[in-house]
Amino acid sequence: MSAETKRHEFATGEELADALARAVARQLSNAVKTRGRASLAVSGGSTPPPFFRALSRQKLPWENVTVTLVDERLVPPSSERSNARLVAQHLLQNDAAKADFIGLHSDTNDVSAAAERASTALSSLPQPIDMVVLGMGTDKHTASFFPDAANISELLEGDDGPIVRPVTAPSAGEPRLTLSMGAITGAAQVALHIEGIDKKEALNEALRSQGRQAPIRAVIERAAKPVHVYWAPKSAS
Numbered sequence: 580m581s582a583e584t585k586r587h588e589f590a591t592g593e594e595l596a597d598a599l600a601r602a603v604a605r606q607l608s609n610a611v612k613t614r615g616r617a618s619l620a621v622s623g624g625s626t627p628p629p630f631f632r633a634l635s636r637q638k639l640p641w642e643n644v645t646v647t648l649v650d651e652r653l654v655p656p657s658s659e660r661s662n663a664r665l666v667a668q669h670l671l672q673n674d675a676a677k678a679d680f681i682g683l684h685s686d687t688n689d690v691s692a693a694a695e696r697a698s699t700a701l702s703s704l705p706q707p708i709d710m711v712v713l714g715m716g717t718d719k720h721t722a723s724f725f726p727d728a729a730n731i732s733e734l735l736e737g738d739d740g741p742i743v744r745p746v747t748a749p750s751a752g753e754p755r756l757t758l759s760m761g762a763i764t765g766a767a768q769v770a771l772h773i774e775g776i777d778k779k780e781a782l783n784e785a786l787r788s789q790g791r792q793a794p795i796r797a798v799i800e801r802a803a804k805p806v807h808v809y810w811a812p813k814s815a816s
């Protein structure tokens with residue numbers, strides 16, 4: 580398997596946000612033209628908001644688009660840690676307010692039960708997913724594939740089976756819910772949105788190393804098509 584990427588580099592986070600928003604809009608518009616519907620899975624964290632805001636203003640048939648999450652923390656939607664809350668605040672606004680949203684949260688503190696319920700909730704999601712946008716930590720995790728997760732081997736191998744998996748990892752903070760490796764790598768297009776020198780170096784190190792596979796490398800190697808890496812120096816804001 581090749582760890583092939585297509586690199587898109589920008590001078591600022593704002594330029595990146597605009598370019599990634601236009602690329603995602605093109606992918607979703609084409610999917611709606613081809614099959615009448617489109618699906619988008621986005622990641623949480625501190626990096627995406629400028630991209631989310633740029634995407635929310637893109638002109639496309641949002642009423643035919645379903646948005647979901649690459650992963651979620653096991654917290655209520657009202658929590659500041661909630662990715663569903665982040666997407667509601669920054670993406671499902673403006674033109675994108677017309678999109679459907681399927682979150683991963685359900686009212687249980689049992690992460691395994693939550694993963695089962697989330698998999699059921701996503702059974703109506705148009706698949707393969709048309710566009711997946713990943714983030715990455717400097718520890719080379721992506722989605723909620725944390726290197727110290729008890730089930731990391733299963734997460735990185737798990738192409739088949741439920742679309743949402745439970746994750747418990749000391750470095751993750753709360754227990755997590757994550758799309759499966761198969762759901763992510765089977766997507767029509769995968770983009771990785773990272774900012775800052777530290778993350779660029781971490782990615783290049785993961786792709787160079789022959790050692791124990793870093794989660795981001797496992798995803799890039801298994802992706803059906805080359806992953807589009809969108810990078811800019813850390814934005815000042």
Ligand SMILES: O=C(O)[C@H](O)[C@@H](O)[C@H](O)[C@H](O)COP(=O)(O)O
Pocket residue numbers: 622623624625626627649650651652662713714715716720721722723
């Ligand atoms: O729920 C999450 O935290 C994300 O889905 C996670 O995978 C994120 O993309 C990385 O941790 C990068 O996070 P930052 O953008 O905050 O660096």
